[in-house]
Amino acid sequence: MIRFYNTLTKRKEEFIPIEDKIVKLYTCGPTVYDLAHIGNFRAYVFEDLLHRYLEYRGYKVIRVMNITDVDDKTINGAKSQGISLREYTDRYIKIFLEDMETLRLKKPDFLPRATEHINEMVELIKKLLEKGYAYYKDNSIYFSISKFSSYGKLSGIDLSQIKVGARVDTDEYEKEDVRDFVLWKSAKEKEVWWETEIGKGRPGWHIECSAMSMKYLGETFDIHTGGVDNIFPHHENEIAQSESATGKKFVNYWLHCAHLLVNGEKMSKSKGNFYTLRDLLNKGYNPVAIRYLLLSTHYRDPLNFTEKSLKQAENTVKNYNEFYQGLNICASRKYNPEIKKEIEKAKERFIKGLDDDLNISFALSSIFNLIKIVNIFFSKGEFGAENVKEVKEFIEEIDSVLCIIEKKEEFLPENILNLIKEREIARNKKDYKRADEIRNILKEKGIFLEDTPYGTRWKKITKT
RNA sequence: GGCCUGGUAGCCAAGCGGAAAGGCAGCGGUCUGCAAAACCGUUAUUCGCCGGUUCAAAUCCGGCCCAGGCCUCCA
Numbered sequence: 001m002i003r004f005y006n007t008l009t010k011r012k013e014e015f016i017p018i019e020d021k022i023v024k025l026y027t028c029g030p031t032v033y034d035l036a037h038i039g040n041f042r043a044y045v046f047e048d049l050l051h052r053y054l055e056y057r058g059y060k061v062i063r064v065m066n067i068t069d070v071d072d073k074t075i076n077g078a079k080s081q082g083i084s085l086r087e088y089t090d091r092y093i094k095i096f097l098e099d100m101e102t103l104r105l106k107k108p109d110f111l112p113r114a115t116e117h118i119n120e121m122v123e124l125i126k127k128l129l130e131k132g133y134a135y136y137k138d139n140s141i142y143f144s145i146s147k148f149s150s151y152g153k154l155s156g157i158d159l160s161q162i163k164v165g166a167r168v169d170t171d172e173y174e175k176e177d178v179r180d181f182v183l184w185k186s187a188k189e190k191e192v193w194w195e196t197e198i199g200k201g202r203p204g205w206h207i208e209c210s211a212m213s214m215k216y217l218g219e220t221f222d223i224h225t226g227g228v229d230n231i232f233p234h235h236e237n238e239i240a241q242s243e244s245a246t247g248k249k250f251v252n253y254w255l256h257c258a259h260l261l262v263n264g265e266k267m268s269k270s271k272g273n274f275y276t277l278r279d280l281l282n283k284g285y286n287p288v289a290i291r292y293l294l295l296s297t298h299y300r301d302p303l304n305f306t307e308k309s310l311k312q313a314e315n316t317v318k319n320y321n322e323f324y325q326g327l328n329i330c331a332s333r334k335y336n337p338e339i340k341k342e343i344e345k346a347k348e349r350f351i352k353g354l355d356d357d358l359n360i361s362f363a364l365s366s367i368f369n370l371i372k373i374v375n376i377f378f379s380k381g382e383f384g385a386e387n388v389k390e391v392k393e394f395i396e397e398i399d400s401v402l403c404i405i406e407k408k409e410e411f412l413p414e415n416i417l418n419l420i421k422e423r424e425i426a427r428n429k430k431d432y433k434r435a436d437e438i439r440n441i442l443k444e445k446g447i448f449l450e451d452t453p454y455g456t457r458w459k460k461i462t463k464t
Numbered sequence: 465g466g467c468c469u470g471g472u473a474g475c476c477a478a479g480c481g482g483a484a485a486g487g488c489a490g491c492g493g494u495c496u497g498c499a500a501a502a503c504c505g506u507u508a509u510u511c512g513c514c515g516g517u518u519c520a521a522a523u524c525c526g527g528c529c530c531a532g533g534c535c536u537c538c539a
Contacts, residue, residue: 010468028539036539043539072537156467157535181536205537227539228469237536258469259533266532296487297477302470302532309476312488316476319487322501353478361478365486375502379495432497439499450500457501 002057002355004223005300007231007254008154012357015253017222022060024217025051026251027108028209028226028234029065032092033073035276038290039260039267041103042303043227045294046257046358048105050225052401053354064216065108066209067093070115070202075191085115085192099277102287103294104403112212114203120211121203122196124245125183129198133244139186139199145179148240154254155232181237183207206237210250214242224251228258257299263306280310289314292404296360317404323371324405325459327392329452331383339377339387343394346370350398367398381454408460416447420456423449 002015017023027047030036036044047065054061068074069089078088093113100107114121125141128134133147145151152158182204187193193200213221219242226235235254242250260267267274280290293313297303346366353362374391377383399405412420423438439449448459 030539031537040539046539155534158466179536225539228533229538231468232534233536234538257539259539261532264531293476300469301477304476304532306475309488312476315489316487326501359478361476361486365478368486372503379502427497430497436498448500450502451496451498452501453495459501 002054003357004253004255005357006252007256008251010156013253017059018220018252021058022062023054023223024221025054025061025063026209026213026217026221026224027051027063027065028224028230029067029111030092030096031068031071031073032089032096033071033077034092035278036096036099037267037274037276038280038294038305039262039274041099041277041290042260042294043225043257044100044105045103045291046299047225048103048403049295049299049358049360049401050223050255051106051108052403053358056398056401057351057355061109062217063108064110064112064213066212067096067111067113068205068208069093069113070192071205079190089113089115102277102281103291104288110216112216114208114212117208117212117215118194118196118203120215121184121207122198124207124211124214124241125198127245128183128241131244133241134183140182140201141184141198142180143183143237143241143244144177145181145240146177148244150243151240152236154239155236157232157236181206181233183241206234207241209234210238210242210245213238214246219246219248219250221251223253223255225255225257228256231256255299258302260294261302261304264304275305283307285310286314286317288404288406289317292317292402295402295404296364298360299358320371320404321406322459322461323375324392324395325408325461326450326457327388327395328410329455329457330385330388331378331381331452331454333384334382335384335386336377336382339374339383340390342370342373343390347394347398354401367395370394378452378454406460412447412458416442416445420449420458424456427451 003012004015005012027050028043030040051061051063067089070085074085074089078085081088097107125134128143129136129141134141134143184198184201184207185204187200187202191202193202213224224235224238231254239250262273262275265271265273277287277290281287289310290313293305293310294303296313296316346369349366350363353359353364353366356362370391374383374387377387395405396407419438419442423435426432426434426438442449442458446461448461450457450459
């Protein structure tokens with residue numbers, strides 16, 4: 001039984017999808033005005049874990065990730081560079097997709113761009129106007145939150161507590177109630193706008209997610225995710241406009257991931273303490289270690305990112321891969337049935353952990369325990385050829401979720417194998433000079449040899 | 465000011481009422497031609513602080529301190 005902490009109900013709940021074995025998942029994506037930083041990627045890695053784990057548990061996942069390609073930041077960015085909005089956002093979308101691949105993030109089934117769904121948004125706004133939830137003011141259209149009685153149910157915000165006027169209202173548009181939010185912004189000079197049935201203008205921020213999620217997933221769907229900072233106002237507003245338009249519940253489970261801190265502080269440009277993925281790659285860090293680091297802390301806990309912890313993650317990933325790469329030697333002719341039992345136990349705990357609101361730490365500990373047990377059996381000479389295979393298969397199976405192993409060619413070419421044999425003979429003759437020579441030759445080729453009491457084991461290592 | 469998280473070894477991090485998981489790093493040892501790996505032992509008598517409830521609390525309750533988030537840009 002999978003359980004998730006649902007922001008809507010503020011407790012862990014059993015996950016039951018609307019349709020058996022199918023999960024409709026909407027994950028808030030990037031605003032493509034700049035490079036995403038690792039704080040953003042923390043959210044995307046969390047969403048990737050969710051996506052992959054649901055598939056591992058046998059669900060067919062239909063996932064949407066929106067791309068916000070029209071808002072103040074993208075418009076200003078394009079303007080300042082003197083290029084079209086499309087040209088500007090295309091560039092950052094391309095980079096984003098490359099970064100996703102670098103972090104081994106599974107591609108969502110749909111990556112809809114806001115600018116390609118203006119019609120859907122217009123239809124939705126029309127419906128809100130017809131039903132009286134929205135109103136015009138100076139050619140812009142606003143959502144009237146006083147018409148939606150359960151406004152605040154997601155964030156738990158108490159509207160009477162909002163300090164009206166405490167902040168400088170930077171919105172240049174007039175609205176009836178300062179707490180209302182804009183659905184459609186009237187066209188301004190030198191800005192992008194669309195000629196539509198509801199007027200000349202461009203969409204507000206929240207409407208795209210409602211329009212696109214409902215287009216691809218239906219009026220009610222299973223899971224919606226994002227960072228905690230999206231709870232209010234973004235997701236609160238999505239609920240208000242979607243449920244007002246359809247009269248149906250919008251989303252069953254809301255999952256939000258906590259923020260990433262850098263050296264214990266919030267990331268900010270003024271402090272200069274934020275990293276993009278590319279910053280870290282340029283410093284020589286292994287992208288898989290970045291993935292592992294972002295993955296290995298529970299998504300609802302704040303994650304304090306430091307280069308020290310990234311180095312630790314690199315070591316963990318390296319050790320883990322060396323264990324996996326070394327699975328090519330057996331210590332016994334006999335099959336050891338205990339290993340199969342240990343694998344089953346590890347698998348059970350892996351699932352138990354992740355079923356419980358994606359408790360990754362618990363799940364990972366089961367894997368590391370298994371590794372230790374396998375090593376013990378190996379050193380006791382109780383690890384047969386079939387055992388090698390079953391351990392390897394298990395590590396590969398769970399890697400559909402974790403994605404941290406380096407899959408390399410399983411076999412070595414004939415000439416390499418012959419060299420290893422030659423070295424064995426040399427060692428038996430105590431010709432250590434030749435033996436070390438061969439080990440060095442192979443090391444140059446990225447093949448690392450380890451002598452064990454049961455023969456020589458090889459590992460394909462990534463040169464650093 | 466209101467609301468919400470988190471504070472567990474050198475670092476990261478589970479556990480959330482009944483003998484302190486796991487990872488990284490360090491130290492000592494075993495094995496080894498040398499490497500490397502692995503294994504064993506060791507590193508928190510104690511879980512931010514102070515009270516309370518209980519036979520029993522890191523876990524529940526109250527107060528306090530610290531860090532972070534949200535309160536219409538934000539993953």
